[in-house]
Amino acid sequence: MALEKTWRWFGESDSISLPYLRQMGVEGVVTSLYHIPVGEVWQKNEIMRLKTIIEGYGLRWSVIESLPVSEGIKTHSSDYRSLIKNYNRSIINLGDCGIDTVCYNFMPVLDWARTNLYYRTExxxxxxxxxxxxxxxxxxxxxxxxxxxxxxxxxxxxxxxxxxxxxxxxxxxxxxxxxxxxxxxxxxxxxxxxxxxxxxxxxxxKVYKHIDANQLRNNLFSFLHDVIPIAEKAGVNMCIHPDDPPFPLLGLPRIASTLDDFIKIIQQYDSVANGITFCTGSLSSGNANDVVKMAQKLAHRVNFIHLRNTVQLPDNSFYESGHLSGCVDMYAIVKILLEEQINRINDGRTDIRMPFRPDHGLRILDDFNREANPGYPLIGRLKGLAEIDGLQTGIERNLLHV
Known part of the structure; x- marks a missing residue:
């Protein structure tokens, strides 16, 4: 069966074209409607326009990354109800258009943080x-x-x-x-x-001055109770992305960083639609996280997978080290996820694609001559995709005794 090979694509302005993805053996596209302001409804005609373009190249729009959660939802501001109404309308429209997986995060203000975007490795x-x-x-x-x-x-x-x-x-x-x-x-x-x-x-x-971790967690739980029932009916599986890095920054609370955090999240609303984006890179950058244990405990709620590796340094510092080499036991992680896929097939579950993408990548070879968003070079990610696909092929054949 194997995990579904996907690729983050930044729309029609991306220098990496959809034909490139077909040539690379990618099966599913991970993208968003980047031109729509946060908090506004994603209309069906906009969704279908891009979906048709993607499918025209024999690909599937596998995952929305992301349908952004506005700061007003995170802070539970006075316009919370109207923002939730718009968010739910977008989910319904996505479901009606046949898109079944939505990645989101609940990180206040700062989506992710790095101090050096051009760190030279050995x-x-x-x-x-x-x-x-x-x-x-x-x-x-x-x-x-x-x-x-x-x-x-x-x-x-x-x-x-x-x-x-x-x-x-x-x-x-x-x-x-x-x-x-x-x-x-x-x-x-x-x-x-x-x-x-x-x-x-x-x-x-400053908006978060009086919002601590408990309050932010309660705001997330309100979001889950307002959104997950709608997502269930629409046939859409939600998957929260871990904090990156998984510890507090700038005085802001973090509530999706540890195993305990994710257990609280999935227990808050017991539904396959209330799932996790399992990001090995984000999770491994926290020294206290046992990523293999987290995969074992959370695999049944993993709706989307980001695979990459990190090297931990002193003082809570780290750098991204590609995909196979680093502090993440990628063999163990992929094996756990493939075993979970087999369990889902045996249990008659329908969510068996389990899309993964090679998250971030090292700049290598001709990447130095290409423009790309930070962390998203072509060749470095393609190397990671090939490495992980080869790894999963070997593991899967062993599991199935082929």
Missing amino acids: QCSESMLFDYPTFAAFDRFILKRKEADKDYPEEILRKSEEIFKLMSQEAQGELAYNIIIKTQAFVHGVVEQSNNYEEKFLQHL
Whole structure:
């Protein structure tokens, strides 16, 4: 059977065309309606227009990544009801158009964070690095967030001061731009590029001043109770993405970071439609997470899979290391997921495709001559797709005794 091979595609402006995906053996496309503002309804004609284009190349629109959850839903603001109404209408429309999997996240303000988008590895490839002391320097001295000092241990405070003293004005500006704009712009970021984007970013952070982890979790549970019943009826499986990285940043709470977090989420509304995006890269960047154990405990609710690897460094830092090599036991993870697929087939479940995509990738070879969103080079991801597909082929034949 095998996990469904998918690829994140950024629409018709993506330099990687749909014919390329067919040539690479991709089966399903992971994309979004990027032009629709967050909070507005995805209309059927817009969905069908892109779905028809994708299917015209013999591909399937497998996963929506993402149908973004607006900040008003996350904070349970005064317009919560109208935002939920629009969100549910979009889910119904997706179901009517035959699209059955929606990835979303509940991370406040910042979708994901890296401090160096051009980290050179020992193999001369280019990766992305999260350096915690450097992030603290950004928070304390560039963003100048009040009370930032309280969020870091003494050793990180000391290192962040040393790092900032050596940073030029140009380096400071690049760091802020990369964190606030460049890594966020192609994933429905909350702040657009402007002359005062740092101040606007701070304003968004202040909205969460009185929202702790318990309150944010309650807001997520409200979202689940309002959305999952609609998704069930529409035949759409939702899958929450883990926090990236899975620990608090900028004074913001994190509620989708640990095994306990995900158990609470799936227990809050007992339905296959209330599922998880199992992202090995995000989860493995938290030192306390046992990713293999998490796969074992959560496999029955995995609706979508991101596979990549990381190398953990001191001080809560890490860098992305491709797909097979790193701290993630990719063999064990893929084996658990393939065993879960077999269980679903034997149990008569219909959600047996279990789409995965090679998440992020190292810049290698001709990737250095191509434009791409951070983390999404062509050849580095293709290498990861081939590696994982080969791995799953061997595991599957062994499991099925072929």
